[in-house]
Amino acid sequence: MLGYFVNSLFQAQQPAECSLLVAEQVRFPPDVPFAPKGFPGAGLLDFVVDGPTKQGYQDIVMITFRQVNKWFGATHVLRDVDLKVRAGEVVVVCGPSGSGKSTLIRCINKLEPIGQGEIIVDGRSLSNPTTDLTALRAEIGMVFQQFNLYPHMTALQNITLAPVKVRKLSREEAERIARKLLAKVGIPEKADHYPAQLSGGQQQRVAIARALAMQPKIMLFDEPTSALDPEMISEVLDVMVELAKEGMTMIVVTHEMGFAKKVAHRIIFMDEGRIVEEGGPEEFFANPKEERTRSFLNKILVH
């Protein structure tokens, strides 16, 4: 059925890492109310307490950046970026604004073309003219800061559009999946609401459902909670945690360090278009190697 359910069956477990985290009892930041509003699966809470917080990932490279450079006019926005993301891996990208982190993930589905270097996604090179870009994009879900739901369509129509038009599913099948996904993101009763009738958090959850409806192999999140009121952030993060748990390959641009600690396999810190530092969350937060990383973390973690 849904790709990531199947995916999760094939996850290689990495018990060492999991147990480490359980031992540390890593949680959301205490100031974020955890109770998910209207979320049917109360299992989420259980999982925080006893379950493993992370799936392992496979040793299959999903995304490769090779010496990628990009310019906007005279501005050098990506500098010699080398990056590998494996199937099932959750990578959090952080950094000051203008550091190129959004550009980095927008290159993965070629919303931004690159200047130099090569990006290979799921075995296909983006610079190869024979690569079917439309087909590749169908495999990559993307969630934006501003939700970007189609305002003239209901939540259900937003979710079923691409499965019907691109995957050629029947309308009934697409709606069945869409309702399932709406239930999964905790708002089954909002199927017939238009985006403008939903709160920001609800809109973002519909946007996540819309991306998932294509059964993507990769999910990209471009600051998914930055436009949300504080009390709506957790309802969106909950859905993302759940997704990470199921073994989805995710690249998340975010400043939610609680989320990063909890689900990321790797955290990447970018500044001025460069990957300055990367590492597992424990070492990244406990003893960052670079001075630039330290000063950034001091600024965002102080409050």
Next chain:
Amino acid sequence: MTYDLQWNILWTGENGRWLLEGIWTTIRLSALSWIFACGLGVLSGALRTAPFRPLRALATCYVEFFRNVPLLVWLFFWYFGAPQVLPRAGQDWLNLHGPEFWSAVVALSVYHGARMSEVIRAGIQSVPKTLFEASVATGLSVGQAYRLILIPIALRLIIPPATNESLNLLKNSSLALTIGVAELTFMTRQVETYTARAFEALTAGTLIYLVLCLTIASVMAQVERALRIPGLIARGVRSES
């Protein structure tokens, strides 16, 4: 001397039938031209924003060429000029189906199509670019993104200026009298000539145009209301449950 108003000349003899025929021709001419103009306008307006330079250039050429020549000149061109270079079969077809009428349809369509195109381009450009990105990111092709997302939203946004353009088209159809289309203005003039009652005939013409235009405006207002996006354009009707 006082002018003796004789409103009954409007319906005595042939006059009433002439006016009705004039109204019918004006409606047919305007409606056909409107449909073609909208088609051309949507196509070229969309191409004007397309992410491919040659297509943009093509649409720009169309718009600049057709909107920058006076409509009257277009009418003469399509009536006196263009048919001469048509192949024999085309000329025969025209002569059989009324060359004046069809020349007027072509002239009004290309001229107002070019103007409509700018309205639609403005509409598409006012849809946030990020919606386009979101749609192609889900795997929709550029064509599908336009057809399913950008154009449907843009059309809702441009109803007021498009109404304006439609009213202009209807009023400009009166110029077709210069090439001999027996539309409303033509027939009004004919009534005036036959009865020598200029005031009554032209008052009737004026009022009929007014009624036609007000009807269009009110229909478009209803369309706007019917198509508005719940919660977005209808402010204050949020139905948060």
